[in-house]
Amino acid sequence: MSTFPDEIDEETLNSGAEGFTATQVFVKNPACVGMTYDDLIVMPGHIGFGVGDVDVSSMLTKNIKLEAPFVSSPMDTVTEHKMAITMALQGGIGIIHSNMGPEQQAAEVTRVKKYKNGFILDPVCLSPESTLKDILILKEKLKFSSFPVTDTGKMGGKLLGIISGRDSAFIEDVSVKVSEFMTVRSDLTCAHEGDSLDEANLILKKSKKGKLPVVNDNEELVGLVARADIQKNTENPLASKDSVNKQLLCGASIGTRPDDKIRAGLLAAAGVNVIVVDSSQGDSLYQIEMIKYLKATHPEVDVIGGNVVTPSQAHSLIKAGADGLRVGMGIGSICTTQEVCAVGRAQASAVYHVSKYAAKFGIPVIADGGIKSTGHITKALLLGAGCVMMGSMLAGTDEAPGEYFYQDGVRLKRYRGMGSIEAMKDGGEKRYVWDTACTQVKVAQGVSGSVTDKGTLLRYIPYLMQGIRHGLQDAGIKSVTTGRERLYNGKLRFEIRSPAAQKEGGVHGLHSYQKRLY
Numbered sequence: 001m002s003t004f005p006d007e008i009d010e011e012t013l014n015s016g017a018e019g020f021t022a023t024q025v026f027v028k029n030p031a032c033v034g035m036t037y038d039d040l041i042v043m044p045g046h047i048g049f050g051v052g053d054v055d056v057s058s059m060l061t062k063n064i065k066l067e068a069p070f071v072s073s074p075m076d077t078v079t080e081h082k083m084a085i086t087m088a089l090q091g092g093i094g095i096i097h098s099n100m101g102p103e104q105q106a107a108e109v110t111r112v113k114k115y116k117n118g119f120i121l122d123p124v125c126l127s128p129e130s131t132l133k134d135i136l137i138l139k140e141k142l143k144f145s146s147f148p149v150t151d152t153g154k155m156g157g158k159l160l161g162i163i164s165g166r167d168s169a170f171i172e173d174v175s176v177k178v179s180e181f182m183t184v185r186s187d188l189t190c191a192h193e194g195d196s197l198d199e200a201n202l203i204l205k206k207s208k209k210g211k212l213p214v215v216n217d218n219e220e221l222v223g224l225v226a227r228a229d230i231q232k233n234t235e236n237p238l239a240s241k242d243s244v245n246k247q248l249l250c251g252a253s254i255g256t257r258p259d260d261k262i263r264a265g266l267l268a269a270a271g272v273n274v275i276v277v278d279s280s281q282g283d284s285l286y287q288i289e290m291i292k293y294l295k296a297t298h299p300e301v302d303v304i305g306g307n308v309v310t311p312s313q314a315h316s317l318i319k320a321g322a323d324g325l326r327v328g329m330g331i332g333s334i335c336t337t338q339e340v341c342a343v344g345r346a347q348a349s350a351v352y353h354v355s356k357y358a359a360k361f362g363i364p365v366i367a368d369g370g371i372k373s374t375g376h377i378t379k380a381l382l383l384g385a386g387c388v389m390m391g392s393m394l395a396g397t398d399e400a401p402g403e404y405f406y407q408d409g410v411r412l413k414r415y416r417g418m419g420s421i422e423a424m425k426d427g428g429e430k431r432y433v434w435d436t437a438c439t440q441v442k443v444a445q446g447v448s449g450s451v452t453d454k455g456t457l458l459r460y461i462p463y464l465m466q467g468i469r470h471g472l473q474d475a476g477i478k479s480v481t482t483g484r485e486r487l488y489n490g491k492l493r494f495e496i497r498s499p500a501a502q503k504e505g506g507v508h509g510l511h512s513y514q515k516r517l518y
């Protein structure tokens with residue numbers, strides 16, 4: 001009897017029986033087709049490690065590594081400070097959108113940079129003149145019932161007392177003023193500015209209260225600690241922080257107008273770590289000039305250029321000094337660019353070709369848009385992307401801007417393209433009142449719609465992480481870096497799925513079913 005071979009033979013390996021290399025799929029493919037995530041499937045590998053051993057940390061830019069390869073999109077229905085804080089706490093990063101004034105955008109960045117785990121730095125406050133009716137309206141809207149009372153009715157005012165649910169429970173006259181039934185300052189235990197979360201926690205425990213106001217030397221309210229938050233807000237071992245002052249990492253987007261240089265200055269002063277130069281077609285003289293300016297003026301800030309979908313576009317931006325690239329054109333869930341402008345590229349092809357080219361210069365790529373599942377994220381990483389950027393996946397979470405609303409009994413949040421008429425209007429239509437008459441004609445490149453409620457990112461991001469760990473494990477890949485090596489040395493294999501195979505890969509043949517993600 002002959003001995004059993006250690007490995008399968010070369011002939012079988014290269015016959016197609018084991019799937020095809022990325023070069024065969026994307027480069028030697030004679031059909032001239034652009035492919036996207038759903039067109040492809042990854043061949044399984046050998047699992048020689050546990051799912052918990054899979055390392056999903058990956059590069060965002062030349063200088064920034066993230067423990068979770070997730071970026072929230074700079075869109076006005078996706079990323080403001082709340083999203084950016086939670087993304088960073090979970091190991092990813094948020095890019096604050098620029099559809100607001102430059103000062104306001106810089107203030108959003110400041111809120112992320114100044115974030116202190118467990119401390120509420122912008123509590124909703126009441127003035128002593130507020131009434132029980134005001135409290136009831138706030139309670140209904142915000143679903144909590146404790147509010148600090150300050151002389152100005154705002155954070156930063158002199159702390160006069162606090163209102164808790166109990167204080168108002170037995171009052172019937174809704175016109176009664178807060179000052180008449182609040183717990184006054186002299187009866188309150190407070191923490192002092194500079195106290196650590198542990199210290200605050202200790203004071204809170206002793207006081208047996210649910211909320212602990214934080215005051216400075218002038219008795220002004222500078223924060224609030226909530227017992228409920230402390231319980232859920234323990235350690236975030238994956239948090240994305242800068243190594244120097246241990247603050248959360250934060251990104252922000254800008255455009256390519258002359259004014260955007262002033263905006264960039266304010267963002268840099270606020271401590272932004274990454275600036276994303278946000279254009280649908282990044283290979284323009286305007287963007288090249290902007291990247292050069294940013295690198296010369298704010299060398300401490302990493303610059304991500306884009307969007308690009310070809311190596312030659314990538315070449316222009318890398319040459320200008322980009323530290324990272326954003327890939328994707330017209331493939332987002334709300335995008336109509338391919339339809340309106342006839343320009344763009346299928347996303348898997350774009351990610352593969354640009355990543356491969358940029359990798360020669362050590363420049364990571366963000367696969368931006370078109371992500372609909374954890375499988376898409378795994379495919380993007382296995383095609384060479386460093387991170388993925390998501391809009392629609394994150395838009396329906398508690399941390400996204402905007403309130404939930406109901407339509408036909410379904411809980412929804414608004415989500416819209418930044419090139420939609422609605423977003424352009426809110427952004428002051430600056431792009432369209434530029435210099436010549438022709439630019440005043442609005443051509444929408446996006447739509448405005450809604451997405452379903454996904455709950456909090458605190459559960460959703462761990463679900464996404466675990467999903468891609470399982471995906472990489474099935475592919476026999478222990479880290480994003482190993483995935484990259486196997487992609488380029490031809491050991492990672494793919495197959496193109498026929499339309500029927502794609503159907504087969506989804507749920508089929510059932511009368512009805514329920515899809516719960518976790």
Ligand SMILES: NC(=O)C1=CN([C@@H]2O[C@H](COP(=O)(O)OP(=O)(O)OC[C@H]3O[C@@H](n4cnc5c(N)ncnc54)[C@H](O)[C@@H]3O)[C@@H](O)[C@H]2O)C=CC1
Pocket residue numbers: 255256257258278279280281284286307328329330331332335337369417418419431434445446
């Ligand atoms: N990833 C994608 O596929 C797409 C994304 N979007 C999003 O929509 C938003 C708007 O994107 P764009 O329309 O590309 O905005 P943009 O402001 O980069 O470009 C709009 C128009 O203004 C021109 N322009 C830009 N800077 C200029 C300057 N300094 N001087 C003269 N003309 C200048 C551009 O050439 C273009 O014709 C962004 O948030 C973008 O991410 C829009 C369409 C597609």
Ligand SMILES: O=c1[nH]c(=O)c2[nH+]cn([C@@H]3O[C@H](COP(=O)(O)O)[C@@H](O)[C@H]3O)c2[nH]1
Pocket residue numbers: 073074075280307328329330331332333334335336337338368369370371389390391392393416417418419420445446447
């Ligand atoms: O053609 C477009 N018109 C738009 O109005 C628009 N707004 C955003 N984007 C891009 O789409 C990405 C988010 O896509 P997803 O919702 O699929 O994650 C984002 O990250 C952007 O790259 C747009 N593209």
Ligand SMILES: [K+]
Pocket residue numbers: 330331332333334335336337
């Ligand atoms: K699209």
